[in-house]
Amino acid sequence: MTDPESFLKKEYPYGFVTPIESDTAPRGLNEDIIRFISKKKNEPEFLFEWRLKAYRAWLKMKEPHWANVEYPAIDYQDMIYYSAPKQKKDGPKSLEEVDQEILRTYEKLGIPLEEQKRLAGVAVDAVFDSVSVATTFKEKLKEFGIVFCSFSEAVQHHPDLVKKYLGLVVPPTDNFFAALNAAVFSDGSFCYIPKGVRCPMELSTYFRINAADTGQFERTLIVADEGSSVSYLEGCTAPIRDKNQLHAAVVELVAHERAQIKYSTVQNWYAGDKDGKGGIYNFVTKRGLCQGSHSKISWTQVETGSSITWKYPSCILKGDYSTGEFYSVAVVNNRQQADTGTKMIHLGKNTKSTIISKGISARFGKNTYRGLVRITPGAKGSRNYTQCDSLLMGDQCAADTFPSIEVNNRTSQAEHEATTSKINEDQLFYCKQRGMSEENAISMIVHGFCKEVFKNLPMEFAVEASRLLGVSLEGSVG
Amino acid sequence: MLEIKNLHVSVGDVEILKGIDLKVEGGEVHAVMGPNGSGKSTLTRVLAGHPAYVVTEGHVTYEGKNLLDLSVEDRARQGVFLAFQYPIDIPGVNNAYFLKTAVNEIRKAKGLEELDAMEFLEFLKEKMKIVEMDEGFLNRPVNEGFSGGEKKRNEILQMAVLNPKLAILDETDSGLDIDALKIVSEGVNRLRRPDRSIILVTHYQRMLNYITPDFVHVLMGGKIVKSGGKDLALQLEAKGYEWMKD
Numbered sequence: 148m149t150d151p152e153s154f155l156k157k158e159y160p161y162g163f164v165t166p167i168e169s170d171t172a173p174r175g176l177n178e179d180i181i182r183f184i185s186k187k188k189n190e191p192e193f194l195f196e197w198r199l200k201a202y203r204a205w206l207k208m209k210e211p212h213w214a215n216v217e218y219p220a221i222d223y224q225d226m227i228y229y230s231a232p233k234q235k236k237d238g239p240k241s242l243e244e245v246d247q248e249i250l251r252t253y254e255k256l257g258i259p260l261e262e263q264k265r266l267a268g269v270a271v272d273a274v275f276d277s278v279s280v281a282t283t284f285k286e287k288l289k290e291f292g293i294v295f296c297s298f299s300e301a302v303q304h305h306p307d308l309v310k311k312y313l314g315l316v317v318p319p320t321d322n323f324f325a326a327l328n329a330a331v332f333s334d335g336s337f338c339y340i341p342k343g344v345r346c347p348m349e350l351s352t353y354f355r356i357n358a359a360d361t362g363q364f365e366r367t368l369i370v371a372d373e374g375s376s377v378s379y380l381e382g383c384t385a386p387i388r389d390k391n392q393l394h395a396a397v398v399e400l401v402a403h404e405r406a407q408i409k410y411s412t413v414q415n416w417y418a419g420d421k422d423g424k425g426g427i428y429n430f431v432t433k434r435g436l437c438q439g440s441h442s443k444i445s446w447t448q449v450e451t452g453s454s455i456t457w458k459y460p461s462c463i464l465k466g467d468y469s470t471g472e473f474y475s476v477a478v479v480n481n482r483q484q485a486d487t488g489t490k491m492i493h494l495g496k497n498t499k500s501t502i503i504s505k506g507i508s509a510r511f512g513k514n515t516y517r518g519l520v521r522i523t524p525g526a527k528g529s530r531n532y533t534q535c536d537s538l539l540m541g542d543q544c545a546a547d548t549f550p551s552i553e554v555n556n557r558t559s560q561a562e563h564e565a566t567t568s569k570i571n572e573d574q575l576f577y578c579k580q581r582g583m584s585e586e587n588a589i590s591m592i593v594h595g596f597c598k599e600v601f602k603n604l605p606m607e608f609a610v611e612a613s614r615l616l617g618v619s620l621e622g623s624v625g
Numbered sequence: 626m627l628e629i630k631n632l633h634v635s636v637g638d639v640e641i642l643k644g645i646d647l648k649v650e651g652g653e654v655h656a657v658m659g660p661n662g663s664g665k666s667t668l669t670r671v672l673a674g675h676p677a678y679v680v681t682e683g684h685v686t687y688e689g690k691n692l693l694d695l696s697v698e699d700r701a702r703q704g705v706f707l708a709f710q711y712p713i714d715i716p717g718v719n720n721a722y723f724l725k726t727a728v729n730e731i732r733k734a735k736g737l738e739e740l741d742a743m744e745f746l747e748f749l750k751e752k753m754k755i756v757e758m759d760e761g762f763l764n765r766p767v768n769e770g771f772s773g774g775e776k777k778r779n780e781i782l783q784m785a786v787l788n789p790k791l792a793i794l795d796e797t798d799s800g801l802d803i804d805a806l807k808i809v810s811e812g813v814n815r816l817r818r819p820d821r822s823i824i825l826v827t828h829y830q831r832m833l834n835y836i837t838p839d840f841v842h843v844l845m846g847g848k849i850v851k852s853g854g855k856d857l858a859l860q861l862e863a864k865g866y867e868w869m870k871d
Binding site for chain 1: 673674675676677696697698700701702706707709712713715716717718722723724726727728730731734766783787
């Protein structure tokens with residue numbers, strides 16, 4: 148059959164480094180580093196205290212090792228916790244002040260930041276290493292009362308909102324990586340949609356790691372007030388490097404009564420080379436709170452990058468009649484490992500959750516679905532539907548499923564379906580007999596497998612995701 | 626157009642075809658009949674290039690080229706079409722998309738311009754009339770949840786769309802009720818052309834009531850034991866395969 152290696156020529160296209168002067172914290176982590184970061188950001192006292200508390204808690208916590216992944220010990224003192232492109236002023240006020248190199252970087256990544264070049268319907272917050280370098284369409288969104296800006300800016304201009312919501316969904320001591328993030332987070336995106344407003348465009352954050360030996364710790368906070376709705380996208384890339392880099396982000400979503408948040412991720416961090424050298428450790432805590440009744444939070448993720456992925460975008464369904472959704476495609480190729488899934492915690496009455504997880508493993512990839520559905524005694528009349536499908540390509544990869552379902556009252560029900568299949572010779576033969584190349588046949592079969600997830604992505608992203616999938620799986624069937 | 630000489634084929638250690646000779650000229654319809662396990666399906670798959678079948682001896686020439694040298698997809702692009710006995714499901718991929726991809730890859734290989742979505746749809750709807758398929762079919766995933774009859778009709782539709790020079794139909798009549806058999810057979814008849822050859826593999830004579838073959842061959846124990854005209858099929862129907870053994 149086809150020589151798999153011949154397909155490997157296509158390399159990770161985002162692996163370049165931007166030559167830029169950076170303002171960097173000294174290596175290692177201690178209270179001084181936290182003070183350094185807080186000072187850089189000119190933060191109010193409460194936030195500095197909040198960080199310190201998280202840090203002190205973190206010191207007493209142990210790195211979790213229950214996930215089905217293996218990696219050498221991380222030396223938290225051999226890492227840089229803050230790195231930002233040097234700038235003359237406190238922060239760019241307009242695009243003209245953003246370093247040309249950075250603008251070119253985003254251009255190269257296919258995310259031009261000049262508003263006239265953007266697709267009209269998407270506003271972008273660009274996060275470069277530890278800081279947000281630009282946010283587009285801010286003024287236009289302001290007309291609707293929508294706040295969309297970098298986290299640092301939110302701290303300066305909307306301290307009350309930050310104080311009210313920061314850590315509400317993911318407390319600073321929630322878990323080891325969330326605590327680390329709370330201590331050292333440097334930037335991220337902030338978004339507030341006021342009552343009754345439907346956000347007129349897609350909001351997005353594009354994360355780029357550039358500096359070496361640096362961890363990226365960003366925090367995203369999205370609050371949708373009563374009756375509002377927003378669709379939010381997140382994309383990520385990083386240069387090719389031999390050493391692993393840590394990305395430990397926290398995302399918090401709050402949906403008030405009848406509000407809807409749709410959060411989509413296309414994760415394409417550098418995955419390491421084919422022998423597993425380098426790549427990003429993507430250890431992320433994402434959680435949404437359906438605070439009000441009839442609220443809805445929907446997570447869609449396409450995870451193709453990172454050498455290790457550890458993330459469980461979850462929903463706490465507190466409001467009665469609230470809805471949580473999780474649609475996921477996770478692809479592991481070569482030596483990649485993913486342990487991902489979701490938690491749906493049903494607290495309110497008549498709450499509903501849907502989980503559709505599609506795992507694809509190729510070569511030596513290891514893919515684990517881990518999920519928890521908990522319907523509490525008070526969550527009467529609640530429902531969950533879970534479907535976990537795994538697709539294996541080759542015979543040295545692995546797929547595991549660890550679903551946990553707890554139904555604690557009699558009026559609720561949970562359904563779980565799981566399948567494991569292989570791309571088989573017969574499917575390939577059928578497609579090729581119709582004149583298709585092996586590449587196209589595989590991409591079609593895989594795309595079909597992921598369809599239920601892709602259809603939940605915004606149009607622009609769906610195309611990107613399906614292209615990415617093709618690239619990630621190049622040469623994986625031989 | 627197609628010449629098979631002394632073809633021996635094995636799967637694993639088992640030899641299934643033990644020296645097949647068959648010559649098919651342009652526009653001819655050849656029926657290959659035989660009892661279960663005689664090697665009929667093996668013959669169809671080896672012509673299409675299935676990787677599990679190994680040719681241990683013999684030659685197959687197609688339009689002057691060595692067919693066995695070509696990859697599966699190149700055979701398809703050069704006009705070899707196999708209607709599968711058991712068409713496989715491709716979940717999540719709709720028929721229209723599947724066919725468009727196939728047509729455009731074949732066009733690309735021929736140096737023709739690819740059809741855009743609208744052009745293709747128009748072309749496809751025209752072809753769908755041949756096997757009386759309604760438009761709802763376009764958005765259904767390939768073969769998934771299809772009835773036996775729908776699967777076979779779909780195979781003939783694909784044949785109509787891909788416009789092959791050599792169509793090999795593997796037990797296209799199996800699992801069809803009488804109405805479906807009629808639709809499928811009439812579909813095949815509409816696709817008969819002076820420059821298109823058809824090899825029709827079947828267990829029963831009944832499809833030949835609708836599609837009149839130019840030649841009938843009887844395959845038994847991996848060899849063609851008898852060849853003749855369309856009357857041979859009727860004889861087989863009356864007497865079964867047993868009398869051949871003498």
